[in-house]
Amino acid sequence: MKAPVWVLICNPENRRQHLFSQALFAQYAVQPILVSYDALLEGASVREVLESALKSTTASHINIKIESPGESFLVEKRLIQLGVQSFSERLTPQCAANLPYDKGLFRYLKEWFLGFSDVLHKIELFFTGYAREKEATVHYLNHPEVIMQFMDKHDCQQILQNKGANIPELINHCVDFKQFEVQLRAKKICQVFVKARFGSSASGVMALRLKPNSQQLIARTTLSMGGRRGEPLYNSLKVKTYSNFGDVAYLYSAIMAEEGYVERWVPKPSLSEGGFDFRVVVIAGQAQHTVARCSKTPMSNLHLGNLRGDIQQHPQADVILAAVHQEAERVGKAFPKAHCFGADLNSYDKCMTSGRS
Amino acid sequence: MAIYDYIKTFYGLNIEAFDHKKGIQNSNLAIRLEVGYDDAEDGLEMLAVLNALANDDKSGQIRALIIGVWQEAYEESIQPFIDFLVKNNSQFTSLTAIFFAEMTMEDNEISWIQQGDYSALWAAYPKLTHLQIRGAEGLSFGDIQGASLKTLIVETGGLAAEVLQQIADAQWPELEHLELWLGDENYGWNGSIKDVQPLLSAEKFPQLKHLSLKNSEIQDDITVQVISSDLMSQLSVLDLSMGLMTDDGAEALLADKSKTEGLDVLDVSENYLSDAMSMKLSDLAKTVKVQEQKIPDGDEDDEYRYVSVSE
Numbered sequence: 191m192k193a194p195v196w197v198l199i200c201n202p203e204n205r206r207q208h209l210f211s212q213a214l215f216a217q218y219a220v221q222p223i224l225v226s227y228d229a230l231l232e233g234a235s236v237r238e239v240l241e242s243a244l245k246s247t248t249a250s251h252i253n254i255k256i257e258s259p260g261e262s263f264l265v266e267k268r269l270i271q272l273g274v275q276s277f278s279e280r281l282t283p284q285c286a287a288n289l290p291y292d293k294g295l296f297r298y299l300k301e302w303f304l305g306f307s308d309v310l311h312k313i314e315l316f317f318t319g320y321a322r323e324k325e326a327t328v329h330y331l332n333h334p335e336v337i338m339q340f341m342d343k344h345d346c347q348q349i350l351q352n353k354g355a356n357i358p359e360l361i362n363h364c365v366d367f368k369q370f371e372v373q374l375r376a377k378k379i380c381q382v383f384v385k386a387r388f389g390s391s392a393s394g395v396m397a398l399r400l401k402p403n404s405q406q407l408i409a410r411t412t413l414s415m416g417g418r419r420g421e422p423l424y425n426s427l428k429v430k431t432y433s434n435f436g437d438v439a440y441l442y443s444a445i446m447a448e449e450g451y452v453e454r455w456v457p458k459p460s461l462s463e464g465g466f467d468f469r470v471v472v473i474a475g476q477a478q479h480t481v482a483r484c485s486k487t488p489m490s491n492l493h494l495g496n497l498r499g500d501i502q503q504h505p506q507a508d509v510i511l512a513a514v515h516q517e518a519e520r521v522g523k524a525f526p527k528a529h530c531f532g533a534d535l536n537s538y539d540k541c542m543t544s545g546r547s
Numbered sequence: 548m549a550i551y552d553y554i555k556t557f558y559g560l561n562i563e564a565f566d567h568k569k570g571i572q573n574s575n576l577a578i579r580l581e582v583g584y585d586d587a588e589d590g591l592e593m594l595a596v597l598n599a600l601a602n603d604d605k606s607g608q609i610r611a612l613i614i615g616v617w618q619e620a621y622e623e624s625i626q627p628f629i630d631f632l633v634k635n636n637s638q639f640t641s642l643t644a645i646f647f648a649e650m651t652m653e654d655n656e657i658s659w660i661q662q663g664d665y666s667a668l669w670a671a672y673p674k675l676t677h678l679q680i681r682g683a684e685g686l687s688f689g690d691i692q693g694a695s696l697k698t699l700i701v702e703t704g705g706l707a708a709e710v711l712q713q714i715a716d717a718q719w720p721e722l723e724h725l726e727l728w729l730g731d732e733n734y735g736w737n738g739s740i741k742d743v744q745p746l747l748s749a750e751k752f753p754q755l756k757h758l759s760l761k762n763s764e765i766q767d768d769i770t771v772q773v774i775s776s777d778l779m780s781q782l783s784v785l786d787l788s789m790g791l792m793t794d795d796g797a798e799a800l801l802a803d804k805s806k807t808e809g810l811d812v813l814d815v816s817e818n819y820l821s822d823a824m825s826m827k828l829s830d831l832a833k834t835v836k837v838q839e840q841k842i843p844d845g846d847e848d849d850e851y852r853y854v855s856v857s858e
Contacts, residue, residue, distance in 0.1 A: 380621055401659050402622040408656055408858050416845070431549075431858055433733070457584045457653045465551070465653045486551040488653075 273305030333527035353524035581615030644677035691717035705735025759786035767796025789855035792818035
């Protein structure tokens, strides 16, 4: 079998590139054609950069993997600059160009998303044209369209809902926190997740709980405000707890500024290591790899210091895993252009999809 | 911080999650009742589960019972379940250990658990040896006749001085293990060191071996008072963890090393001790726990310190 040609769009210095390239070499003894986000965003057009990268290729079949552009401040800044071209309400192109590096600062998720969407769109346009001109077939591991859907959490949940997947109920919300709180209390909804619309991981996520028949509330979030309202917020690897109304209102408004949305917080069942949910890797429509993620907080993202749990400890492990796999594959059907992705699932007996990556 | 894990054993026993449809499987285990999220959505209520337990053929054999989360636990009180156990005490003739409201942060906030009045429990269960309670809102022990209790544990984010007074007013001839989480004034703690002092008496607790006065805003004051009390000579475990102990308070432990000599365990973990102080404390008892010291939030002008479990 002729070895496939792979184009990998990535930050080449990132471990994701190294790991994928190693795996590809081990399997097919080929190296991918690397295209860096840096180059794609530097000034020359996306078309020129891709043409140049592919000029020595004669393959009639090309596979494309589009990696995360994350973990590079330069790329992040350039994506924000690009996004500002279509949304400049809160950042001038000049300011975007001069953004200082500020590790963990929670800012401009929408601009970033718009910039990333723009690049993805241009990549797709190029390859569509390339396929036509060269009579080649082009296959995306995950299609640009589906990557955009995955990066837009709210859009993603709505697609899942429309396709009949079990998702936590989406809750109507408003920008003003006081009004939102009154609405929740009127509807007797006691606990919700407030999430920034764009991006991945637990950035800009807040678990909010209201005590009925009182004014008390408690929020846990990865956003850190360092003690004072009005100052910028930072992503924290430690989950912070806030119970002051004004603090929570400030955090809420910051998430709403990134087009936040709200969904019901469904409690997680427990293993001895804490509450758990699942990350299931779905490849070509099949649930191929499952990790039970145990968490000491409402956020079970592994990079927040949570543990892998042993689901076999659970008396109903087999039943749970079967339900989780079935639901993950259902998620796969909702996104037919996604061929390799992770689905996050909460496994209470009504198995629910809480996210994707 | 908060409590995230369920206990794995209770009263030295492994735990059976009670299935109200199947009944008690192994009456030699501690039996745990719970109405979780899905069960509550389906309309199940804790009283129905308790009823199933009381009517079980093996109910008279169980020694240890854990009441976990119930429906609407943010607002519904535990009182009906206490009352049920009191009224149906003839069904639970072997029951000697009860844990009321074992909930994690996923289930509820500790300070939101709606506790109750336990004054009728003493007469109904005169052979009770282990009583464990989580949460303090609405908690009252009444006029305690706890002659048989060997272990009393009250885990809270903030305990009212009135409850300390009730404990101090009672006689505890058999009590070996006393554990009180005093907590944060924003979540129910309203006392001072004066409310703790009456508890520090060998006359009141002649059998006490394990003393935990922890998770406290006044951890420094408590440290100073405990170390100079006449209880020290009889203790094997002293637990002053999870609070706001600073190096100033810890100095009291160093002042007279003969005070702590007899301890098997001194636990000062999860406080605000410096590395240097942690080192100095490390030979005060056979085992000294100093791990997970906390760092104040905020900056130098505005430092914030928190007990480990409050919300």
